[in-house]
Amino acid sequence: MLILTRKVNERVVIGDDIEVSVVEIRGDQVKLGIVAPRTVKVYRQEVYQAIQEENRRAAASAAAELPRIEGISPPDESS
Numbered sequence: 001m002l003i004l005t006r007k008v009n010e011r012v013v014i015g016d017d018i019e020v021s022v023v024e025i026r027g028d029q030v031k032l033g034i035v036a037p038r039t040v041k042v043y044r045q046e047v048y049q050a051i052q053e054e055n056r057r058a059a060a061s062a063a064a065e066l067p068r069i070e071g072i073s074p075p076d077e078s079s
Contacts, residue, residue: 011021024031034042
């Protein structure tokens with residue numbers, strides 16, 4: 001882990017197209033501004049973990065449905 005010290009209005013550049021700036025420091029909270037391409041998804045860690053957990057549950061339930069689905073034959077396309 002890289003640990004940096006920054007003051008308000010100072011920035012960190014990640015790669016060629018991501019910029020993180022310190023917007024405000026108030027007590028034990030730090031507000032960050034992030035500039036990144038729309039193709040880069042930026043999440044708070046707790047949101048990211050919730051998304052990952054939901055994806056795992058969805059994948060597990062889909063896998064549990066496969067044995068029931070295997071017994072269904074596709075529609076006859078000759079008609």
